[in-house]
Amino acid sequence: MTMLAKRMAVVKPSPSMAVSQAAKALVAQGIDVADLGLGEPDFDTPAHIIEAAHQAALSGDTRYTATGGAPATKAAVAEKFQRENGLTFAADEIVVANGAKQIIFNALMATLEAGDEVILAAPYFVSYPDMALMLGGTPVVVECSRADGFKLTPATLSAAITPKSKWLILNMPGNPSGAVYSRDELKALGKVLAAHPDLLILSDEIYEHILFDGLDFVSFGNACPDLRNRTLIVNGVAKAYAMTGWRIGYGAGPAELIKGMTTVQSQSTTNACSIAQAATVAALTGPQEEVAQFRAAFERRRDLVVQLVNAIDGLELDRPDGAFYAYIDCAGIIGKTTTDGLTLTNDADVTQFLLDQARVAAVPGSAYGLSPFFRLSTATSDEVLRAAISRIRNAVATLR
CATH class of the missing domain: 3.40.640.10 (Type I PLP-dependent aspartate aminotransferase-like (Major domain))
Incomplete structure (x- = not known):
């Protein structure tokens, strides 16, 4: 007997949340993982917005x-x-x-x-x-x-x-x-x-x-x-x-x-x-200045990631016009073999390889309906992005 409705057989949990949870589980074991799975700005909510919430609570x-x-x-x-x-x-x-x-x-x-x-x-x-x-x-x-x-x-x-x-x-x-x-x-x-x-x-x-x-x-x-x-x-x-x-x-x-x-x-x-x-x-x-500041930071990060990814043999990234993601074409490494003898047959294999070997959490293109790609969130600091893509470069270099 199953307690769940039949429709649940065709519904899966959010892939991006699943990737992030897998990354958090590794972090909980003391493993350093760059979690680029979730699309979440790393900035604090602007102070005037927090103050408005505070005053609303105080006023009942x-x-x-x-x-x-x-x-x-x-x-x-x-x-x-x-x-x-x-x-x-x-x-x-x-x-x-x-x-x-x-x-x-x-x-x-x-x-x-x-x-x-x-x-x-x-x-x-x-x-x-x-x-x-x-x-x-x-x-x-x-x-x-x-x-x-x-x-x-x-x-x-x-x-x-x-x-x-x-x-x-x-x-x-x-x-x-x-x-x-x-x-x-x-x-x-x-x-x-x-x-x-x-x-x-x-x-x-x-x-x-x-x-x-x-x-x-x-x-x-x-x-x-x-x-x-x-x-x-x-x-x-x-x-x-x-x-x-x-x-x-x-x-x-x-x-x-x-x-x-x-x-x-x-x-x-x-x-x-x-x-x-x-x-x-x-x-x-209210004031919109911080929205513009956030946008400028996301654009700078976009430029950084495009430059770094396109320097990796086998990966290609077109310049996104908006949002804060990098949807990376990984066709160039499909079919290659890891040092453990595993062949990368699809983009899900690629993201598992990146998590295992580079300790970078990414989401496979199959989750978005178009392969072979994987998505990185660029809504984090320049330092984290540089380190993560350096890890990806080093891991990809080991493929044969």
């Missing part, structure tokens, strides 16, 4: 809020969308949840019927396919090649759409690739989507502020306003404001969809933490 803001978000939080989200994205949303078109991940889960929970298809552009965020599977949907993976900048094209999108297609999920800048869509590229996708009026669009824009080389961010909602009535924009404060542990994400979209998502939340987690919501108001409406 410690009770339930409205399920979909306190009025002040929704107002701050609406102001952010207007100020930064040129988008106008009413309070009933906004929902606040326990992280952007819960926003996505609630959206799929509220809309998916058994067999509905969810189109995913690979490489994708690891949780997208498993969320769809857990809720009865069918992930439809579209491989977006390195030659195409890891981006969906109108042709590949059109080929993936069927009468069962319910959602298209986009992520920009992309995790793990750092890919960024231009306004023209989004408009071209929008033309394809316009011919399929029952297909919903989820644009995950959580890395919006981590953009490099002077690029300007373009929200899908701004590029394709004619698709507003079926577009959900997902964002949050975790990445831009170094607030991963505060667990606040938000979504904006059609009132009918937002109402359904809020109902799902009312029967699961109720409201997001009231104190974290107060901190979110301070983050979105």
